[in-house]
Amino acid sequence: MQLSRRQFMKVTGSTLAGSSLALMGFSPATALAEVRQFKLASTTVTRQTCTYCSVGCGILMYSLGTGGKNAKSSVIHVEGDPDHPVNRGTLCPKGAGLLDYINSPNRLLYPEYRAPGSNEWQRLSWDEALDRIAKLLKADRDANFQATTPEGLKVNRWLTTGMLAASASSNEAGYITHKVARSWGLLAFDNQARV
Numbered sequence: 353m354q355l356s357r358r359q360f361m362k363v364t365g366s367t368l369a370g371s372s373l374a375l376m377g378f379s380p381a382t383a384l385a386e387v388r389q390f391k392l393a394s395t396t397v398t399r400q401t402c403t404y405c406s407v408g409c410g411i412l413m414y415s416l417g418t419g420g421k422n423a424k425s426s427v428i429h430v431e432g433d434p435d436h437p438v439n440r441g442t443l444c445p446k447g448a449g450l451l452d453y454i455n456s457p458n459r460l461l462y463p464e465y466r467a468p469g470s471n472e473w474q475r476l477s478w479d480e481a482l483d484r485i486a487k488l489l490k491a492d493r494d495a496n497f498q499a500t501t502p503e504g505l506k507v508n509r510w511l512t513t514g515m516l517a518a519s520a521s522s523n524e525a526g527y528i529t530h531k532v533a534r535s536w537g538l539l540a541f542d543n544q545a546r547v
């Protein structure tokens with residue numbers, strides 16, 4: 353779709369909306385180049401994978417304040433990675449809205465625990481959370497692992513715990529995660545993309 357810069361601003365109504373459309377691939381080359389040049393000067397670019405779904409689109413994240421002492425580091429712009437073989441620079445609407453997801457005040461940034469019967473969430477350190485998860489996993493597996501069926505058939509299964517992994521993991525991380533889950537005897541193993 354080719355538009356003049358004036359037509360582009362008229363259609364989109366605002367620079368903000370325009371940049372969102374640009375992320376989805378609907379902008380004229382000139383306007384896109386101007387928006388990029390203005391916004392991305394002095395930023396640090398980091399390659400990443402969109403975490404929303406199993407497509408695994410490559411993204412470029414532009415951040416400010418990563419090298420200095422005077423600014424709080426923050427991601428200010430996200431766009432599709434043109435060199436990524438999956439999406440070739442494009443993003444779907446969910447991927448185009450990643451910046452809001454990153455900067456959302458509701459984004460969970462650390463582990464939280466809600467005790468049984470309580471309506472209060474309490475913050476935990478990652479070490480505390482991982483220790484707690486490991487202890488609960490072991491206790492449940494020790495109590496419920498089935499080596500054989502009542503008829504004596506070997507099954508080596510653990511049916512009382514499940515694992516939800518991430519579909520945006522690399523092949524290597526996915527392979528290792530799968531091996532760990534299956535070596536425990538877990539049968540309930542899935543991720544948000546059902547792959």
Ligand code: SF4
Nearest residue numbers: 402404405409444447
């Ligand atoms: S940009 Fe859209 S299609 Fe690509 S991984 Fe993210 S959610 Fe999935």
